[in-house]
Amino acid sequence: MEFLTLNGYGFVGAVVFGALILFFGLGMGPYFLILMLYFLALSAVVTAIGKRYKKSINQYERFRTIRNVIANGAWPLIMSIAFYFSAGSGSVVLQIAIFVGFVSAVAGVAADKFSSEIGIMDGKPLQLVSFKRVKKGISGGVTALGLGAGLFGAFLISATVFLLKSGLVSNSSLAVVAFACALVGGFLGTIFDSVLGYYESKGIGNKFTSNFFGSAFGSIAAMLIFAAVI
Incomplete structure (x- = not known):
């Protein structure tokens, strides 16, 4: 069984994660789930871009596994669980902050996906920590095209907050703040992911741990920015 960019085990894992996110998301659960599916669809699109060229340099990865699902979905799931328990706090601000954290987490993994899949078609990457030019496909390498992508x-994910006509961020000004925080957090997440990529070559972590901590970093950054602004 295969679905978009997921292999069989990846699909099963995604179903489990999706069900949990839907449950713990309470009233925002449907939005959380749709956002994850939206990310999956976007992933399939950017994976297909430049397919022939990626194959020619041995950088084309058609299917993702359960490990990819865990790396990209674990922090959004944690955020949905946090959202579940925040409902009993009586603090709407806390709930919105966690909502922003969830959106930013997904924006971060989307940013990383766009950056890696499209950036691979740019010139020689620059490693953020060492500032040395590296071969294409080396973890931690970034290009101007990749950063822009x-x-x-992150924008495509964050902008979905404007589609919510009811609930936590139905207020237009609040939606703008939530969007901005999620966008910045998502972009910071992929930057942090690239920084961690440098240490992968040193035997510290791998692309899955980098994805997870990149997502978490961007999410936490977004929540802190939101708390400072509100």
Whole structure:
């Protein structure tokens, strides 16, 4: 069984994660789930871009596994669980902050996906920590095109907050703040992911841990920015 960019085990894992996110998301659960499906659809699109070229340099990865699902979905799931328990706090601000954290987490993994899949078609990457030129496909390497694509990926996810006509962010000014925080957090997430990529070559972590902590970093950054602004 295969679905978009997921292999069989990846699909099963995505179903489990999706069900949990839907449950713990309470009233925002449907939005959370749709956002994850939206990310999956966007992933399929950017994976297909430049397919022939990626194959020619041995950088084309058609299907993702359960490990990818865990790396990209674990922090959004944690955020949905946090949202579930925040409902009993009586603090709407806390709930909105966690909502922003969830959106930013997804924006971060989307930014990383766009950055890696589109950036691979740019010139020779620059490693953020060492500032040395590296071969294409090396973890931690970034290009101007990749960074721009990453920002666009984060935008496509973050902009969905404007589609909510009811609930936590139905207020237009609040939606703008939530969007901005999620966008910045998502972009910071992919930058942090690239920084962690440098240490992968040193034997510290791998692309899955980098994805997870990149998502978490961007999410936490977005929540802190939101708390400072509100």
